[in-house]
Amino acid sequence: MISRAVLHSLLIASLIVASSAACAAGRDEVISNSRPDRTWGSKVGGFFTSGKSIAVVIGISNYIGARAGGYPELATAKHDADKMVDFLIKDAGFDTVYVLTDEYATSEKIHRLMTDVIPSIVGPHDRFLFYWSGHGDQRVTADGKRSFGFLPLANSRSKEFSAMISMQDLERWDRYLEARQALFVLDACLSGLAGVEKKAPQDARVEQLSLPAHHLLTAGTANETVISGERWGGSLFTDSFILGAKGQARGSSGIVSLFSLIDFIQDRVVIEKQGANWSKSLTPQLQSLQAGDGAFFFTPALQSTALTTTNSQNRNQTPEQKGPTEGFGPLFNYDIESGTISGSMIGLTNYMNKGANWPDSGISACAMACDATAGCRAFGVGFSSGVCLLYRSIANKIPSNDIIGRKK
Numbered sequence: 001m002i003s004r005a006v007l008h009s010l011l012i013a014s015l016i017v018a019s020s021a022a023c024a025a026g027r028d029e030v031i032s033n034s035r036p037d038r039t040w041g042s043k044v045g046g047f048f049t050s051g052k053s054i055a056v057v058i059g060i061s062n063y064i065g066a067r068a069g070g071y072p073e074l075a076t077a078k079h080d081a082d083k084m085v086d087f088l089i090k091d092a093g094f095d096t097v098y099v100l101t102d103e104y105a106t107s108e109k110i111h112r113l114m115t116d117v118i119p120s121i122v123g124p125h126d127r128f129l130f131y132w133s134g135h136g137d138q139r140v141t142a143d144g145k146r147s148f149g150f151l152p153l154a155n156s157r158s159k160e161f162s163a164m165i166s167m168q169d170l171e172r173w174d175r176y177l178e179a180r181q182a183l184f185v186l187d188a189c190l191s192g193l194a195g196v197e198k199k200a201p202q203d204a205r206v207e208q209l210s211l212p213a214h215h216l217l218t219a220g221t222a223n224e225t226v227i228s229g230e231r232w233g234g235s236l237f238t239d240s241f242i243l244g245a246k247g248q249a250r251g252s253s254g255i256v257s258l259f260s261l262i263d264f265i266q267d268r269v270v271i272e273k274q275g276a277n278w279s280k281s282l283t284p285q286l287q288s289l290q291a292g293d294g295a296f297f298f299t300p301a302l303q304s305t306a307l308t309t310t311n312s313q314n315r316n317q318t319p320e321q322k323g324p325t326e327g328f329g330p331l332f333n334y335d336i337e338s339g340t341i342s343g344s345m346i347g348l349t350n351y352m353n354k355g356a357n358w359p360d361s362g363i364s365a366c367a368m369a370c371d372a373t374a375g376c377r378a379f380g381v382g383f384s385s386g387v388c389l390l391y392r393s394i395a396n397k398i399p400s401n402d403i404i405g406r407k408k
Contacts, residue, residue, distance in 0.1 A: 026062070026078075026102030026154075028109070031085065037093025037299070051125040051180065053094040056113060057081050060134035060154050062102045069157045076234035077133040078102060080187060083234060084131050087242045092298055094129070096121075103154050110165060119176040127181040127296065130170070133238060136188035137164070151188060174214050174289045182214040183258065183296040184289070187237050189226055209257055211294030216287045217241075217262065227269075227278055236272055237284060240265040247300035258295040262286045267387045362388065367405055380404045 036053065059081025064070035078101045088094040098117075100109060114130075122128045132151060139148045139161050149167035156163045170184050219226045219237035232239035241261070243249075249256045249264035265284045273282065362381045366388035370376040373390050380389040381404075 026104040027081075027099045028104035029099045031089060031097045031099060033089050033093065033095055033097075035093075036095040038095075039299075051127060052096070052123070053088075053092070053127050053129070054118065054122050055088050055094050055097045055129040055131065056118065057085050057088070057097055057099050057131045058105050058110065058133070059084075059101045060105055060152075062154055063135065063152065064155055064157075066158075071135045071137075071152050071156065071158060074135055076228040077135075077187075080133040080228075080234040080238040081131070083242060084133075084238065087245065088129065091246055091300065105153060107153060107163070107165065111169075114169070114173040115176065118173075119178070122177055122179045124178045124180060126179050127183075128177055128179040129182070129296070130173070130184045131187070132185070133187045133235065136167075136186075137161075151186075170216065171289060177214075179214075180210070180212050181292075181294060181296050182289070184216045185241065186216070186218045187226060187235050188219065209255065209295050209297045211292060212290075213258075213292035213294035213296060214288070214290035215258060215296060216289050217258070218285045218287070220282045220284065227273070227276070227280075227282055229276065231276060232272070236269060236282075237265065240268045240272075243268070245298045245300065250300060254299070256298040256300060258286065258297060261298075263382065264387065267382055267389075271389065363405065366390075370405070370407075378404060378406045 038051065059078045061074050061076070061078035063073055066072050081099070081101050085097050085099055088097050098113060100106075100113070118128065135152045137150050137152055137159070139150060139159075140146070148161075150161050150164040151167060152164050167186070170186075174182055174184065219235070226235060226237055228235040244261045244264040245256055247256065249261045251257065251260050262284060269282055269284060272278075366379045366381050369388055370379040370390055375392045376390045378391045380391070381387070382389075
């Protein structure tokens with residue numbers, strides 16, 4: 001017969017195993033879309049309609065922790081990865097998404113995926129998206145003049161950089177690809193240390209978007225930390241990326257280009273930082289990995305254009321409102337001038353229909369939104385992004401290409 005002591009030991013062991021299994025909630029999946037969107041190239045003037053869309057999504061939340069010499073838990077990272085997967089399959093129409101999260105995101109699996117698997121299945125007519133959500137760290141040279149970015153894995157120990165993914169690996173992986181377009185997205189602290197050649201966002205004609213392009217989009221600069229919280233259901237950067245790509249960064253053509261997307265993300269980050277009373281800087285960056293005249297883009301469905309209004313207390317949905325192209329008289333109640341205003345922000349509305357009368361149509365619509373909002377004393381319209389900002393008061397004015405209106 002088994003003694004009571006032995007039974008007790010077996011019970012404890014089974015509980016430990018069960019607990020470990022419960023914690024091992026990572027994902028190692030290949031998700032195939034039964035109804036992928038193969039028309040994305042033709043929608044912007046491309047000569048091909050059979051290009052595939054492939055993605056790799058990595059998110060790490062369950063780090064070993066500071067007590068074990070590693071990095072602290074990052075509760076939102078895996079959730080951000082799950083959100084990105086859902087968007088790419090359900091909204092963006094990607095063919096295949098490879099998912100690695102938590103303990104399954106090992107160095108061996110990541111390098112094999114990016115060195116052997118992805119280059120073999122992504123062809124010259126295809127596009128590729130890489131997304132990473134997790135901690136970031138940097139190695140600084142002894143003289144303090146150079147910094148190198150790294151992405152810790154779940155079991156990485158602090159400053160043990162050999163057990164991490166180097167941000168310079170992204171540049172190398174990109175060179176392996178024959179993809180027509182590639183976009184690497186890093187939502188990690190210090191992610192601005194990745195990339196080599198900075199490229200200022202620029203507008204591109206719709207027919208040019210499908211031309212070759214390889215870019216890197218990071219949540220911040222080399223010295224900035226990212227922001228996350230329940231307010232955004234995870235990371236502010238990832239939440240803004242998905243909202244913009246779903247349609248809120250859409251231009252008059254109905255297409256969300258990478259350039260309009262970065263404009264939207266930057267504007268929304270500024271607004272949400274104010275609402276969350278976050279004083280640290282966060283400046284999403286767009287960089288070029290290879291020479292090319294195109295830009296990664298999304299073709300959101302028309303029903304994905306719901307607009308949002310945000311304030312410091314909560315975020316409420318508002319009825320869809322697009323910038324009108326006619327029917328508005330002079331704005332007698334406002335002084336219109338160029339500049340950027342900051343102060344007590346009331347809300348944000350994104351006017352995505354930049355028609356032939358832009359920016360006049362956007363100014364008129366934004367003025368009407370200010371009139372209809374209690375306490376609004378001024379508004380600002382982003383010339384390129386189409387974002388309308390509503391303000392209760394004005395703190396300062398900085399010259400820029402934006403357009404502002406102050407109540408007389």
